[in-house]
Amino acid sequence: MKFMCWNCRGLGNLAKIRELKQLLVANNPDLIFLSETKMSANEFQRVQNKCRWQNGLTVNSEGRSGGLALMWRDGMNVSIQNYSKHHIDSMVKLDNNKTIRVTGFYGHANPNHRSSSWDILRRVGESVREEWVVGGDFNAILNDAEKEGGRKRVRGQMNEFKDVMDDMALVDIKPDSGWFTWVNNRDKGSLIKERLDRFLTSVSVVESFPFIATKVVRQTQSDHDAIILDLWGRKLKAYLIDNRLSFKFDVCWSGDEKAKNIVGRAWNMEGTDYGDKIERVRVALGPWQDKKYGKIKNEIRKLETD
DNA sequence: GGGGTAATGACAACGGTGCG
DNA sequence: CGCACCGTTGTCATTACCCC
Numbered sequence: 001m002k003f004m005c006w007n008c009r010g011l012g013n014l015a016k017i018r019e020l021k022q023l024l025v026a027n028n029p030d031l032i033f034l035s036e037t038k039m040s041a042n043e044f045q046r047v048q049n050k051c052r053w054q055n056g057l058t059v060n061s062e063g064r065s066g067g068l069a070l071m072w073r074d075g076m077n078v079s080i081q082n083y084s085k086h087h088i089d090s091m092v093k094l095d096n097n098k099t100i101r102v103t104g105f106y107g108h109a110n111p112n113h114r115s116s117s118w119d120i121l122r123r124v125g126e127s128v129r130e131e132w133v134v135g136g137d138f139n140a141i142l143n144d145a146e147k148e149g150g151r152k153r154v155r156g157q158m159n160e161f162k163d164v165m166d167d168m169a170l171v172d173i174k175p176d177s178g179w180f181t182w183v184n185n186r187d188k189g190s191l192i193k194e195r196l197d198r199f200l201t202s203v204s205v206v207e208s209f210p211f212i213a214t215k216v217v218r219q220t221q222s223d224h225d226a227i228i229l230d231l232w233g234r235k236l237k238a239y240l241i242d243n244r245l246s247f248k249f250d251v252c253w254s255g256d257e258k259a260k261n262i263v264g265r266a267w268n269m270e271g272t273d274y275g276d277k278i279e280r281v282r283v284a285l286g287p288w289q290d291k292k293y294g295k296i297k298n299e300i301r302k303l304e305t306d
Numbered sequence: 307g308g309g310g311t312a313a314t315g316a317c318a319a320c321g322g323t324g325c326g
Numbered sequence: 327c328g329c330a331c332c333g334t335t336g337t338c339a340t341t342a343c344c345c346c
Contacts, residue, residue, distance in 0.1 A: 009322085010322090010324070012324050013324075065333080109333060223322090309344105310344090310345090311342100312343075313341080313343090314340080314341070315340080315341095316338090317338085318337090319334105319336090319337105320333105320335080321332105322332085323333105324329105326327105326329090
């Protein structure tokens, strides 16, 4: 399952919608949480039509401030649990019939009101019994390493964030690529970068999904980058996992002159990428070994019955 | 209590956004 | 384009806190 979050800062102009569509096509998420849509549910319907993503729940903006949306692709089994101006909470049924809690979160931009959005997160957390993934724009950082340039963040606010994570037993999933997710786009002297968007999960998620991966996806139309979480991000491709499809070298082949030639030819073709070379050997050797040794089990059985 | 530092709140300036 | 609106930033004055 892939879960994407993006603080888009308005989806009223065409360039933004185009970027959203691109985001959906290029990253293929199952769910996407948008914050600061700056529009009503009615207006957002137009965005959904343009993207051809009709499933979802929208929270109206207040004037031109805020506005949330959680959308999911056709075929996903998603049920909304609860929502507010600062979060959308949902239950997602995975293919293996397992249910996980997926919450999109948008921390209050005004530091004076931020604790009220932490309260929302706490309230959701108290009702969570299953594995839990929270993603979005938290408008908060955990330490000084998550901010570059400008003034240092107040320690009290960072501690507040840490306390919520501790109380809810949430862990921060570090991205595999990218770090800062927000940039103020000013000149060099006053350029500020911060890591405001992230995914938090309950500890059990990390245990149940050892291949979990997140990354930052660069955007040009918003000062926030998008982030994406993939529960199976680091898992190898299916053909390398499925025993029926996997390719293993058998030592007895090395005594065969033909095999030696096949390997030599495939390996010495142009290109220096070892992944490619190994793949070429697999493709070349596969049919040969199947022809020569594929029926060996049948032959053994035949000889045994004779 | 004194002296220094850190945090807080109010404020204006600025730039981005949607809309007509 | 201008307008209304919103969020961000740094400044400044005030308050809270800590160590001695």
